[in-house]
Amino acid sequence: MRWLYRVSRGTAYVGWVARRWKVGSAIMSLVDKLIFSIRLLHNKTFRDIAISLLATYGLYFFGSLIHFEPWHLVTSFVQYLFFLPSCKSLLRISNALTHFRPRREHS
Secondary structure, three states, X not given: OHHHHHHHHHHHHHHHXXXXXXXXXXXXXXXXXXXHHHHHHOOHHHHHHHHHHHHHHHHHHHXXXXXXXXXXXXXXXXXXXXXXXXXXXXHHHHHHHHOOOOOOOOO
């Protein structure tokens, strides 16, 4: 019976070591990913895209909270994602047509 106690203690110790190993590797993986994301922020293109996305969706979220309609985020977020690029294209076209100046021919 004493051998069963020793075996159970040994397996408990192995489990304890395995859990500590797994937690340690998870922390190291997290540190590596944080270092990678900090390096990624030094990339100008990525930084500009990240800032524009945060500004766009942050304002969308902030506007829904100001109007006390956060459920609007859940019910219409997919439609907003599909509508946003077309709205931007329409604004570009209307801006181009508004500032269109025909060439004057000199005689």
